[in-house]
Amino acid sequence: MILQDLHIHSKYDDGRGSLMEIAEAAKDRGLCSVGFSGHSPLPYENDWSMSWDSFHAYMEEGRKVKESMGGELDVYLGIEYDVISDLELSGFDYVIGSVHHVMDGEEPISIDDTLEFFEEACTRFGNVEKLVEAYYETVGQLADNPYVDIVGHFDIITKFNERKCLIDTDGEAYVAASKSAMKKLVKAGKIFEINSGAVSRGYRTEPYPSKALICELHKMGGRVTITSDAHSLDGLCYGFEQAKVLARECGFGEIWQLIDGKFQAVEL
Ligand SMILES: [Zn+2]
């Protein structure tokens, strides 16, 4: 595999550094290519996604960095698209589709903000099983979006599970809901990221998705890539060795990477 990171945040959302600073750091660390994936603007005020103003500035700097890095580093301008965003998706080099909310009627409810919010969301939906079901139902809908290339942090609903056992991930309801979404996404040809972001930020000791789900994905004939979900320069390519070992242990011999503008299989 080539050294590439496609899930990176910057000063335009809740990450750090300009896109040029990120590209320079990537080049210094020997990456072959880098992809920016700012959080798409959301229809409500928040402190983590790009506003429309910062989105336009992000696109402008992204285009400049692509041009100025020339042959030294391949730079891709992507987006981490949240399903509740109404951003038009045709102009990106690639799209990571992510679910950070489930809808309660017309109201988006965040599922990965804080443990307290998560517990509140469980109460709103009746119980944790119902929230899990609504979450995976929403994740499965990414299959219908032709612009989505990569499924972001497939099981982020378990973000707080290591701190407090909230979801029985071996239970029948969880397994059925997660498998059903996975099946749809595999059938639609989506690539799943093995994402180390929650490890680097101290929420989890293992990347998303869980080992059980990565093994299931392999059985279903799914495809994987490896990303960091970096929110700072230190996070670039964080935990890639651990992710590679995990992918191999689950049976994968190749991963999918963006090379010459196309996703291609590369030996792991
Ligand atoms: Zn995300």
Ligand SMILES: [Zn+2]
């Ligand atoms: Zn992200």
